[in-house]
Amino acid sequence: xxxxxxxxxxxxxxxxxxxxxxxxxxxxxxxxxxxxxxxxxxxxxxxxxxxxxxxxxxxxxxxxxxxxxxxxxxxxxxxxxxxxxxxxxxxxxxxxxxxxxxxxxxxxxxxxxxxxxxxxxxxxxxxxxxxxxxxxxxxxxxxxxxxxxxxxxxxxxxxxxxxxxxxxxxxxxxxxxxxxxxxxxxxxxxxxxxxxxxxxxxxxxxxxxxxxxxxxxxxxxxxxxxxxxxxxxxxxxxxxxxxxxxxxxxxxxxxxxxxxxxxxxxxxxxxxxxxxxxxxxxxxxxxxxxxxxxxxxxxxxxxxxxxxxxxxxxxxxxxxxxxxxxxxxxxxxxxxxxxxxxxxxxxxxxxxxxxxxxxxxxxxxxxxxxxxxxxxxxxxxxxxxxxxxxxxxxxxxxxxxxxxxxxxxxxxxxxxxxxxxxxxxx
Ligand SMILES: *Cc1c(COP(=O)(O)O)cnc(C)c1O
Numbered sequence: 001x002x003x004x005x006x007x008x009x010x011x012x013x014x015x016x017x018x019x020x021x022x023x024x025x026x027x028x029x030x031x032x033x034x035x036x037x038x039x040x041x042x043x044x045x046x047x048x049x050x051x052x053x054x055x056x057x058x059x060x061x062x063x064x065x066x067x068x069x070x071x072x073x074x075x076x077x078x079x080x081x082x083x084x085x086x087x088x089x090x091x092x093x094x095x096x097x098x099x100x101x102x103x104x105x106x107x108x109x110x111x112x113x114x115x116x117x118x119x120x121x122x123x124x125x126x127x128x129x130x131x132x133x134x135x136x137x138x139x140x141x142x143x144x145x146x147x148x149x150x151x152x153x154x155x156x157x158x159x160x161x162x163x164x165x166x167x168x169x170x171x172x173x174x175x176x177x178x179x180x181x182x183x184x185x186x187x188x189x190x191x192x193x194x195x196x197x198x199x200x201x202x203x204x205x206x207x208x209x210x211x212x213x214x215x216x217x218x219x220x221x222x223x224x225x226x227x228x229x230x231x232x233x234x235x236x237x238x239x240x241x242x243x244x245x246x247x248x249x250x251x252x253x254x255x256x257x258x259x260x261x262x263x264x265x266x267x268x269x270x271x272x273x274x275x276x277x278x279x280x281x282x283x284x285x286x287x288x289x290x291x292x293x294x295x296x297x298x299x300x301x302x303x304x305x306x307x308x309x310x311x312x313x314x315x316x317x318x319x320x321x322x323x324x325x326x327x328x329x330x331x332x333x334x335x336x337x338x339x340x341x342x343x344x345x346x347x348x349x350x351x352x353x354x355x356x357x358x359x360x361x362x363x364x365x366x367x368x369x370x371x372x373x374x375x376x377x378x379x380x381x382x383x384x385x386x387x388x389x390x391x392x393x394x395x396x397x398x399x400x401x402x403x404x405x406x407x408x409x410x411x412x413x414x415x416x417x418x419x420x421x422x423x424x425x426x
Contacts, residue, residue, distance in 0.1 A: 002321060002399070010317075010395035016301050016310055020392045022294045023227070030397045030404075032368045035173075035201055035345050035387030038227030041290040051286040069282045074273065076285070077235060079292050080226075083304065084199060084218065085209030086237050092272050093233040093288060094254075094280055097200055097221040098131045100236040103248040103275055104217035105136060105167065107238070108194040109143040110246045112164040116192060119164035123148045123155070127380055129173045132198055136167055152177060156187060163193045170208065171201035171343030174371050174383055176315075176335040178206060178343045182213040189214065200224060203235070204295060205311065205344035205389075207304050216242055225344070225389055227291035232284050236275045243271055252277035294391060310390035311344040314398055318346045318386060321402040329409040334383060345387040347371075354382035355426070359419035360408045366401045370426050 011017060023039040025031060031039055055063040064070050077091030084091070094100070105122075112119055122140055124133060126149040133147070140147045145165070150158055152172075159166065166188045171178045185195045199220030202208050210218055218237040222228035247268050253259045254276035257267045268274040298307060315335070322331060332349040336342050350357065358370040371383040386401065408414050 001324060002317065004396065004399050007317070007395040007399040010313070014310065014394070016298070016306055016390060017394075019294060019298055019301065020394065022297070023392045025392060028365045030366045030401050032366065032386040032388065032393070032397075032401060034227070034389035034393070035205070035224050035385075036369055037223055037230060038225060038291065038389065039392055040229070041227055041294055043290040043293065044229060044287045047290050048283060048287050051283050055282075055286070063282075069285075072282065072285050072289075073233070073276060073280055076289060076292055077272065079289075079296060080203075080235065081237075082299075083208070083295060084203055084220075084237065085211050085213070086218075087211065087240070090240060090243075090272055091235050091237045092275055093222060093235045093285065094276050095234060095236075096231075097198065097219050097234040098135055099250070099277075100219040100234050100275070101132060101135045101167075101196075101198065102139065103250055104196055104219060104236060104238065105139040105165065106142070106249040107242070107246050108165045108196055108217060109139055109145065111194060111242065113143065116164065119162060119192075120144070120146050121148050121163045122146070122165045122167060123150060123158050123163055124167045125149065125155070125169070125172070126151060127172060127174050128167075128169050129198070129200065132167065132169060152179075155179075155184065159184075159187045159191050159193060161191050163188075163191065165194045165196060167196040167198070169198040169200065171206060171345075173201055174334070174347065174380070174385075176201075176343040176345040176347050176385075178202070178336075178341050180340070181208070181215065185213045185215050201343055201345070205307075207308055210237060210239075215239065222288055222291065224387075225391075226288070227294065227389075227391070228288035229284060229291070232288040232291070233280060236272070238272060238275065240271075243274070244268075248275050250277040254278055254280070298391065307390045311388055312339050312342070314388040314390065314393055314395065315342060315344065315346050317395060317398050318388070318402060321399065322346075322348065322405065325402060325406045326409060331384075331409075332381070334381070344390070345385060347386070348384040349373075349381040350384065351381070353414055354384050355422065356414040356416075356419040357405075357408055358384050359421075360414040360416075361401075361404055363419070364404045364408070366404045368401075372426070 204225035
């Protein structure tokens with residue numbers, strides 16, 4: 001049996017512990033939802049004030065040059081690139097994941113139209129994040145492709161020469177299951193398939209090596225593990241061999257080779273710059289840097305290897321404590337036990353009451369979230385989801401979170417009607 005003292009001892013030995021001080025973590029809250037909205041870096045409030053009061057207030061339009069606003073999407077891209085195995089000049093922070101996915105899927109569709117026009121299928125996962133599937137549907141309509149949705153175990157067998165594009169989210173938002181990016185990409189490339197990876201639940205959370213995997217395109221968001229703030233700009237990466245092959249479809253002036261020449265014809269910039277579209281939100285972009293700066297600091301604390309080791313220790317501990325202390329309450333485990341297949345979250349299933357149990361936990365200050373299943377008996381059940389951010393989640397947090405879960409289940413307090421009201425955002 002793992003005790004509270006054991007968990008406190010693990011925190012005391014944790015070499016990443018100083019990084020927790022970089023974040024605002026409200027008193028009385030155990031935050032296990034950093035995979036949905038990361039915590040606020042302490043530096044963020046002062047940075048926001050500096051941008052608003054100094055850069056905007058005093059600098060006014062001069063700040064596009066003097067405060068380096070114009071460079072920020074690329075500068076932040078360069079700062080973060082090593083964490084996803086990308087090179088300098090290959091990543092920009094801009095727009096949202098949905099919008100960036102539209103750009104890269106369209107670029108992929110244009111490449112296929114030229115290189116392999118007979119291919120008609122865009123394959124993805126049935127339980128991919130819905131916005132990815134909605135954007136894919138839109139691109140399929142425009143390019144006459146067919147969206148084929150598969151279960152994870154069907155993907156390997158579906159990578160054949162009738163497939164144009166394989167679009168996968170590296171770590172599944174519902175289950176926390178992680179694909180082997182290198183293996184899937186190699187199998188896809190052997191069949192001439194273009195690979196698009198969504199890194200929303202992996203960037204900053206698990207090791208990602210886009211060049212090592214030979215991926216074609218990637219997108220991801222910055223408000224989850226990167227702690228960039230609500231609605232912070234997402235990122236986009238294209239392999240250098242593909243970046244310049246096509247215009248991306250949202251050919252706005254910030255992607256132009258010379259935006260301030262104001263010429264009527266579009267000439268795309270070389271490199272990832274062309275994946276910009278219009279003017280970016282500089283308050284949000286500036287605050288995002290505070291989140292990325294913590295990663296830059298984390299490089300001195302062992303970097304991704306240390307973060308990954310702690311993340312796995314946290315999720316292992318959570319699974320073990322749930323299994324030791326919450327038996328008999330109908331909980332199942334949707335997240336793979338195998339480390340190589342697990343992201344940085346643990347997802348539990350329950351046939352009924354999952355939403356209300358999460359609400360009852362939130363009322364106790366343990367913030368996770370609920371993700372709706374398809375209501376059937378199939379593989380897509382309702383999910384109680386708990387995200388573990390190794391930058392700031394502690395082992396004692398895990399112990400108390402599971403204690404609260406056990407108390408909520410044993411007391412039956414989740415049955416109270418107040419926990420059954422469905423909020424607009426779950
Ligand atoms: C969080 C998430 C998104 C969010 O997209 P936005 O455009 O930022 O709203 C998209 N895809 C996946 C897989 C996600 O996890």
